[in-house]
Amino acid sequence: MLHFDNRGEFEKFVSEEILLTHEATKYLGISSQRLHQLVQSGKLTPLKSTRSSSLFLKSDLYDRKFELEKSYGTxxxxxxxxxxxxxxxxxxxxxxxxxxxxxxxxxxxxxxxxxxxxxxxxxxxxxxxxxxxxxxxxxxxxxxxxxxxxxxxxxxKTLKEDDYIVKIGSELYPDLLNKTDHAPVFLFMRGNPNLLNFKAISIVGTRNPSQNGVLRAKVLAEKLGLHRIVVASGLARGIDTAAHNGALSRRNPTISVIGTPITKVYPKENEDLQRSIEESGLVISQFAPSMSVQRWNFPMRNAIMSGISLATVIIEAGETSGSLIQADYALKQGRMVFIPQSAVDNENLMWPKKYVQRKGAFKFSTIDELLEILATHNHDLFTTLDQNTKTSPANISEGSVGYVHKNDRS
Incomplete structure (x- = not known):
């Protein structure tokens, strides 16, 4: 039971600690409808209620205000x-x-x-x-x-205001990925999600490539852009880095599917590259900002990368390369996997010979051969290779093939 020494103390308590409905909503920062829901659910109990208003004890609202501030801080x-x-x-x-x-x-x-x-x-x-x-x-x-x-x-709260939180089944969720068994419930995206409306091909490979491997990854990325195909890769050092740089060098946007939250950078040496992709391409992650970086995150992202792509091209890879994990995911998802003829002919490698025996895996000697096989199995990909080469703009940021610019997210 409260005790007051005089009327003044009582009046001060009433004026400061007793809140009407409209004062309670202002104090909590919520609507009157939301306040009514809290009362109906038993989460708040007014001192007294009438048809027109209710009285609340301010101290009763404090804990609720604290929790609401945390919840609605986002x-x-x-x-x-x-x-x-x-x-x-x-x-x-x-x-x-x-x-x-x-x-x-x-x-x-x-x-x-x-x-x-x-x-x-x-x-x-x-x-x-x-x-x-x-x-x-x-x-x-x-x-x-x-x-x-x-x-x-x-x-x-560390996400940027224009970062996307995309739930499976929603309009922005990649349709190709949605059709696989590896689709995460949520994806985080930074950049231009309209790129997911374009055909994409993943370029992957070893973190320790030869100079020839780096060159082949860059040239392939450049040429895919001529056909309005978006290059996807994983932002790792080596082949991934070369593929992203090859696309960006021709002002073609590229998609990076990373094994860390989009609020983190890995490897640190690719920080500038990640920022460039955020600005002119798209960075995707299935990992919330609160999640720590674990080594098993990186194989998991391979399923996402494969899932948004028509095909995966392995430029160079050893017997234990993570690229083979993506190849496995791709074949399970019914996607194509391309392996260089030079890798198949390499007597020191066993994996290429095994993979080319599997349904959906193809070997290729030249980029034109790879493109022809792609076109044969995806008839809507090119009208004809020759026609696209002659009439396509220099990069897919130009032309009337759709909205790809970051500032146009309609």
Missing amino acids: SRLSDKEGGVNSVETINDAVNYFTLLALFKNKIKKCDPIYDHLATQVNLTLPTVDIAKDISTITGFDEKEILFESEKVMKGF
């Missing part, structure tokens, strides 16, 4: 604040990556539970509002859920 990314993501998408992504963290980043365990949760709980609400429900369904402790959610939200 609203700077929303389209209402000039960003490109809705609050609902952000909340959904935060809830997904919170669950993933609780499952120790084990996607195969997390995704079925997330799908089930989505049928029972509105996952577009802030975690704090549904933590109890998540706890009841999953068995995770409510405090643990909120703790992981706070870490995820802290990471989200």
Whole structure:
């Protein structure tokens, strides 16, 4: 029971600590409809309610305000604040990556539970509002859920306002990737997502290439641009770097699928290259900003790179190269894999001879031969090689083939 020595103390308490409905919404920074939802759900209890208004104790609102500030701190990314993501998408992504963290980043365990949760709980609400429900369904402790959610939200706040958070099934999600068994629930994109409307081919290979390998990767990337094909690679040193640079040297945008969050750079030596791709191309990651960089992230991104591409070209690779992981993903996804004839003929390499025996794998001696095989199996890719070579603009940033400029995201 509160005690006041005089009427003045009582009046001061009432004026400072008792809030009407409109004062409570202003204090919490929410709408009256949202306040009503919190009352109806039992998350807030007014001192007294009438048909026209309610009275709230300010101290009762403090904890709720603190949690709302954390939850809606990411609203700077929303389209209402000039960003490109809705609050609902952000909340959904935060809830997904919170669950993933609780499952120790084990996607195969997390995704079925997330799908089930989505049928029972509105996952577009802030975690704090549904933590109890998540706890009841999953068995995770409510405090643990909120703790992981706070870490995820802290990471989200490092995203730029024009970074995209894209959920599977949404308009911006890559259609080719969506058709595979390796499609992540969420992707993070920085740059121009319109590039995903173009045909893409992945160029991959060793981190320690020969000079000839570097040259072949650059020339292939340059020539693919002549046919309005976007080059995808993984931003690793070696062949990946050469492929990205080959595309950029002709002012052709390129897509980088990375094994780190888009807020991080790896390897450090490619920081300038990553920034260039962010500006004139597209960087994609399936990893939330709150996630640490692990060595097994990089093979996982190979499935994404293959999934957005019509084909994967292996320029140079050893027997244990990560490029072979992508080749396996590509063939499982029904995509084409191209292997240089020189690699097949190399007596010191066994993998090329094994892969060319598999359905969907092709060997090639020249870039023109590779393009001809591509055209044979993808009839809409080129009208004719000869015609495209003569009439295509020098780079796919020109011409009337679609919107590819970063500033035009319609």
